[in-house]
Amino acid sequence: MRAMKSFFRFALLALVLLVVALISALTAMRFAIHGREVAVPSVIGKTPAEGRSIAEQSGLQIAVERQYYSASVPEGRILSQLPPAGTEVRRGWQVRVAESLGPQRVEIPNILGQSERAAELNIRRRGLDLGTVAQMEMPGTAADLVLSQSPPPNASGVSAPKISLLVAEAEQPQAFVMPNFIGQPLGSVTLALQDAKLRIGTVTQAGQPTTPVISANTPSPPPVPVPLPSPASIVVSQNPAPGQKIVTGAAVDFEVKQ
Numbered sequence: 654m655r656a657m658k659s660f661f662r663f664a665l666l667a668l669v670l671l672v673v674a675l676i677s678a679l680t681a682m683r684f685a686i687h688g689r690e691v692a693v694p695s696v697i698g699k700t701p702a703e704g705r706s707i708a709e710q711s712g713l714q715i716a717v718e719r720q721y722y723s724a725s726v727p728e729g730r731i732l733s734q735l736p737p738a739g740t741e742v743r744r745g746w747q748v749r750v751a752e753s754l755g756p757q758r759v760e761i762p763n764i765l766g767q768s769e770r771a772a773e774l775n776i777r778r779r780g781l782d783l784g785t786v787a788q789m790e791m792p793g794t795a796a797d798l799v800l801s802q803s804p805p806p807n808a809s810g811v812s813a814p815k816i817s818l819l820v821a822e823a824e825q826p827q828a829f830v831m832p833n834f835i836g837q838p839l840g841s842v843t844l845a846l847q848d849a850k851l852r853i854g855t856v857t858q859a860g861q862p863t864t865p866v867i868s869a870n871t872p873s874p875p876p877v878p879v880p881l882p883s884p885a886s887i888v889v890s891q892n893p894a895p896g897q898k899i900v901t902g903a904a905v906d907f908e909v910k911q
Contacts, residue, residue: 693748695738696731701752704731712744719751721812728755754814761816763806764799769820772799776816784817796823826900833895839909840884846905854904856882858911859889882909 691711696704705715726732732753736742759779764772773783784803791800801819804811829849834842843853886909893899 689744690741691744693734693736693738693740693742693746696734696748696750697738698726699731700729701731701750704734704748704750708748713742714745714747716747716749717752718749720754720814721751722755722757722814723753724756726753726755728753757809757811759814761804761806761808761811764802764816764818765806767799768797769799769818770797772802772818780814782815784813784815786818786820788820788822790824791821792824794821796821826902828898828900831891831893831895831897831899831905834888834891834905834907835895837888838884839882839886839888839907842888842907843884850901851899852902852904854892854906856886856907856909858882858886859908860910883911886911 691713693713694707694711696707696715699707701715701717708715721732723732730753732751734748734750736746736748759781761781762775762779764775767775769786776783789800794800798821799818800821803817827850832845834845839856846853888907889910890908892906893903899905
């Protein structure tokens, strides 16, 4: 009985020591984590070089990611920062900033109707940057022409020195599923293809005899006349096959029988 009590007393003591060790480890880890955190300093209004020096004193980095026009912040000064000042971050964290270009002094050119390449050259020649380029199919409009721009021509109060474009995309041929013409007269099939803006390709007769092999000593047989397909000929096969995708203007080949 005494041995049992000693065992339980030893187990309880070991459990208490284990709990104390876990609490101590968690506390040390918490202090270690918080010991590596710093408050982000304010670098707004500083030059990127000044901001970088201030950030490095706190173990942080500076990255200039954007440039914007500003009527209130002088050119070459930091306009905004992320994370904002006072935020607790780990050492080595990167602070992203935007640099001011000063008031807008560049006129936004009119590049509507120009090719994408010509528009890009016009944009960069004025010291501006090309933004996003989206494409849209516009029937009746030549491909690669600028349909719209943002900011619009001669815009004022522009925030960023970028012009985004909407460019006409080459018109894609209409695609649809190939219908089944097998068993139909060639005449009605021809009219259906014309309505669908398709073309009749090669039309051959089913069961047309193949050319026999003739030796040098065998006289050539007289040619066998092959009947021409008529509008009443019945389609027995087609290429492309029914159910396949086909585009406007494609040719369809048929095999028919009288």
